[in-house]
Amino acid sequence: MSKELWKGNEAIAEAAVRAGLQAYFGYPITPQTELLEYLSRRMPDLGRVFVQAESEVAAINMVYGAACTGVRVMTSSSSPGMSLMQEGLSYIAGSEVPCVLVDMMRGGPGLGNIAPGQADYFQLVKGGGHGDYHSIVLAPASVQEAVTLTYTAFDLAEKHRAIVIIAADGNIGQMMEPVIMPPMREIVTGDGGWQLTGARGREHRVIASIGLEPEQLEAINFRLQARYAAIQASEVRYAELDTDDADILIVAFGSAARIAHSAIREARARGIRVGLLRPITLWPFPSARIAELTKRISRVLVVEMNAGQMVEDVRLAVGSQASVDFFGRLGGFVPMPDEILGQIAAIAARSPAAAPAGAGDLTGFQKPIRSWQA
Amino acid sequence: MLEEIVIAGFGGQGVLFTGQLLAYAGMTEGRNVTWIPSYGPEMRGGTAHCTVIISDEEIGSPLVKRPSAAIVLNPPSMAKYAALVRPGGTLVVDSALITERSGRSDIHEIDLPAKDIAADLGLARAANVVALGALIAATGVVQLETIVKILTSRFAARPEVLLANKRALRMGAEYVIKIVA
Structure with missing residues (x-):
């Protein structure tokens, strides 16, 4: 394995592909666009799914749908786009399905500018959407680390049935640094008992974020909190x-x-x-x-x-x-x-x-x- | 060893590519490197620049306030970076496009008509490579041979472009060696 010079956005995209990314849905926004652009070529070449959605709202809901089937799925955006995705993230969290997001943060609030920023911290770390939920938030400081974290993000998401967000900024996305790429992984399809894969020959399954009875919804929340406690106990990195x-x-x-x-x-x-x-x-x-x-x-x-x-x-x-x-x-x-x-x-x-x-x-x-x- | 280099000019002059060549060369020679572009709402004909850091140590900030060397290929870049190069540093100026001089006695300023030299070679667009040759000769930041190797693999399918680029690199370096000698 030799070192190659990679631009952050493209390196993250390739790392996701090598981690077994099966479906990507996204919408262009600077300083993240090269990530989407790279996958628009790479994913079809591999016979995998790439869709440029009509908006970030659509993209995150496509992610939600794909995540319910248990495939490795990702979207990426930058700050204003992340704001648009918050409702979808809350639904994904409530449904306990795994997915990976990349936020290449830029200057805000509002439309702001395209220069690097870190002002999405509260939104990403404290939940962002409504309800009691957390995402695992990973903050790379180099292109190599962005690759390593993206490669493991899918495992983390599946292990905890949680949202994993790569929280980087325009610098990391635009910069080129030497990278050793991890090997290409086989795509593994398995049934963990929750994925919607077609109910032929078995009981049908339901994935939803609704719990009309408070008793039912509190039980779901207790389960979520137990997941978050497990994450806090085992996944801290510094x-x-x-x-x-x-x-x-x-x-x-x-x-x-x-x-x-x-x-x-x-x-x-x-x-x-x-x-x-x-x-x-x-x-x-x-x-x-x-x-x-x-x-x-x-x-x-x-x-x-x-x-x-x-x-x-x-x-x-x-x-x-x-x-x-x-x-x-x-x-x-x-x-x-x-x-x-x-x-x-x-x-x-x-x-x-x-x-x-x-x-x-x-x-x-x-x-x-x-x-x-x- | 630590060099923090800014390459600046108009969009379309190849400043980002020149920086990538330099970063590739540094990496090939086993050093730590970063390359970071300006990425404002830019267009062909607008200004563009990139910062390349080549170091034996782990690189912290990929951006620098005062570079140790700069290549400037248009008047706005000269106006901005001539004053910022660190004392003892190197400033490479394409004098075919820039009439101003830094007026500083505490830096090594190399004025060479990069665009004219490149045009004489029949590849006017290679002015950036002429300037890169000059920078390398003046600073020794990487080996010229490393750049030649990278150009050779990059332009393998276009031998005439490769030849012109190799000549451009050598002409830039020889220009500096002549000044010194």
Whole structure:
């Protein structure tokens, strides 16, 4: 297996194909369109299903239908398109059928712009549609990781009969990086006892998200909550960098984490000990690990390409153990490493333990747009 | 080793392809690479640029504020990037299309008439490859032979285009070597 240079959108599409994707339904939107475009050639070549739907609303309902038959199915979009899909996602969650979505996030709200953003966090992580449900949300920080996560997303979706969302941003979609592609998998068809495959010779099955009697619907909800508890217990993923001796902990995901990585290198060269915790699963969130780390590390900086969304989950995990600062750029702005370095220096200067002589010289950068002190 | 390179010009001048060539070459030589394009609502004739990072270490941010080198192929790109190249860095300017100069003494500015050189070879569109040859000769970021190998596999079916591109690459590199010598 050799390294090849792949663009993020196309790499995700190919990874899905290799994972056994049988049906794709989607609608074009920048910065995700190359994903759909790639599959429009690749899927028919393999005799698999590709449909460009008339809208995102149609696409997600086609996904719903295909998911009920138990095939590996996916759609992809970017922020405004994801908003349109929320009703369908709620129905899919209520019906307990597996599917995979890709959100190549862009600047919002509204039509916003096509530059990279991370402001869909609340929508993706907290449910998005109505009702008590969760999606498993995976946040890649490189093209290779996007490939690996997409390849395993289908297994996760089937294992938990849940929605899995790849939450990336325009940077990851548009960037080219070296990738080692996983091998092509055989398409496996099996009957888990719930798929709608034609009732010949057996009892008919019903998949629906309706439960008219509260007793019935509460039982369905208890079952969903049990699934989510199992996911929280077994599927948390994160990556760490230089946390062992860190005086300051940065928590960031996706593109923002890469940029923080550059800033951490610079900070360490200046004698400020900074570490990074990068959640790979945004839900389930690595709360326990953050709580453990902040028993020792008393200063936390959260960096996001939004106005402060994941920071709320970080605060819940940290409690009163450490101070939590936030730095974000909005509207499709990607922060530069020196901006984050400025934030690090300001925190170090405030905290004698974390500040070597001269660390405060780096202040004068943009102030945190929101800051919380424990 | 860490090079952060911006390639900028008009859409249609091959700036994105030039960056991909460079990224491919870096990867072929066993380094970490990223290539990221500008992807605004752009069109042929509008401005386009890409950023290529080639590094021995894991690459953090794929975007840079101050590149270590830049190739500029039109006046708007010159206006934007001439001031941003880091001190000690390299700026390759197509002087057939850009009359301005950076006026900086703290960078290596290479002014070469890339478009004219390419036109003399009968492939005016290869100005980007001439400029790439100059950049490689000036920085040593990758080996010229690696680029030749990639061009050879890319243009296997079109030997005349391959030949012109190989010549364009060499002419760009020789132009720089002559300045230095």
